[in-house]
Amino acid sequence: MALLFRSSPESAARWQPHFARLMPELEVRVWPEVGDCAAIDYALVWQPEPGLLASLPNLKLIMNLGAGVDHLLADPTTPRHVPIVRLVDPYMTEAMSEYVALQVLRLHRRDLDYAAQQRDRVWWELDQKNAAERRVGILGFGVLGQDAGRKLQALGFDLAGWSRGAKAVPGVATYAGAAELPAFLGRSEILVCLLPLTRETEGILDRRLFSQLPRGAALVNAARGGHLVDADLLAALGTGQLSAAVLDAFRDEPLPPDHPFWSHPRIVVTPHIAALTNPPTAAPILLDNIRRLREGRPLENQVDPARGY
Numbered sequence: 001m002a003l004l005f006r007s008s009p010e011s012a013a014r015w016q017p018h019f020a021r022l023m024p025e026l027e028v029r030v031w032p033e034v035g036d037c038a039a040i041d042y043a044l045v046w047q048p049e050p051g052l053l054a055s056l057p058n059l060k061l062i063m064n065l066g067a068g069v070d071h072l073l074a075d076p077t078t079p080r081h082v083p084i085v086r087l088v089d090p091y092m093t094e095a096m097s098e099y100v101a102l103q104v105l106r107l108h109r110r111d112l113d114y115a116a117q118q119r120d121r122v123w124w125e126l127d128q129k130n131a132a133e134r135r136v137g138i139l140g141f142g143v144l145g146q147d148a149g150r151k152l153q154a155l156g157f158d159l160a161g162w163s164r165g166a167k168a169v170p171g172v173a174t175y176a177g178a179a180e181l182p183a184f185l186g187r188s189e190i191l192v193c194l195l196p197l198t199r200e201t202e203g204i205l206d207r208r209l210f211s212q213l214p215r216g217a218a219l220v221n222a223a224r225g226g227h228l229v230d231a232d233l234l235a236a237l238g239t240g241q242l243s244a245a246v247l248d249a250f251r252d253e254p255l256p257p258d259h260p261f262w263s264h265p266r267i268v269v270t271p272h273i274a275a276l277t278n279p280p281t282a283a284p285i286l287l288d289n290i291r292r293l294r295e296g297r298p299l300e301n302q303v304d305p306a307r308g309y
């Protein structure tokens with residue numbers, strides 16, 4: 001029973017002790033030392049090179065080292081007959097919620113304005129609402145979106161969530177599908193994107209969407225860089241339609257040194273750290289799916305390739 005691990009070599013060293021402890025019978029091969037491809041049963045991967053998974057003829061399960069599987073589905077050679085499971089780890093969910101709560105509070109409490117004032121040694125009191133008067137909208141109301149929503153609700157924010165299918169969540173204004181998007185956007189003073197990157201959501205954060213937000217709204221994108229049309233964000237910040245953006249994911253990562261986002265006074269850049277994969281908590285979750293497959297039980301968090309997430 002062999003597993004191919006494909007991520008960085010440093011990452012492999014962090015995972016190995018957990019595999020050894022939890023499933024000692026599992027032979028773990030760390031890419032590029034693949035050995036006999038036909039002997040690989042399972043693959044645990046993050047951004048594998050196109051064609052790698054297709055080169056494993058007896059692969060039974062593809063496990064993603066993160067929540068978003070866009071990189072796997074973007075490769076047309078990824079075998080479609082092999083189940084793909086994504087990582088859903090409560091530890092990561094909590095991390096994302098911390099990130100979202102921090103950034104929403106920063107925007108709500110005008111942290112960027114006060115940081116600029118401090119740079120200029122300005123002592124000036126700006127208008128401030130309470131959280132209950134601030135309407136926050138979460139695009140993508142799934143595992144991460146709903147947990148972040150619960151924490152924002154606990155802070156008192158007036159919350160809405162948008163998803164593909166209709167949801168009923170106590171205390172949250174829920175919207176579903178393209179038809180209800182304009183109403184959701186029209187009330188989102190702070191918009192948080194936690195969508196998966198799919199054919200339908202690629203480039204969704206564009207000029208058209210920004211124009212439907214209340215004037216001066218702020219954006220937090222903690223999902224994927226492919227959701228955002230970079231030039232449209234810069235234009236919306238330029239006209240004042242948007243007042244600020246916090247970005248954790250980018251079309252090119254690392255964000256190139258000459259990218260205008262780095263130095264924009266109304267953009268906060270973080271290096272894709274909102275919710276990092278945590279081997280001690282993630283390893284048991286991932287290995288549980290191997291056991292489920294071996295015992296013929298249903299897999300957890302299986303991706304639907306047709307839906308794209």
Ligand code: NAP
Nearest residue numbers: 067068140141142143144163164165196200222223274275
């Ligand atoms: P999830 O549980 O699958 O939730 C996705 C949500 O998006 C669901 O509510 C889904 O609607 C909604 N959705 C998908 N396509 C849609 C569409 N076309 N229109 C409207 N709503 C749509 O995923 P998750 O675990 O919350 O993760 C979300 C994403 O976060 C991941 O895909 C990943 O890209 C990103 N992420 C980023 C980081 C980071 O560190 N920056 C870390 C982890 C994850 P339904 O509920 O109706 O299906």
Ligand code: GLV
Nearest residue numbers: 065066067068069
């Ligand atoms: C990180 O971006 C993830 O998808 O887990």
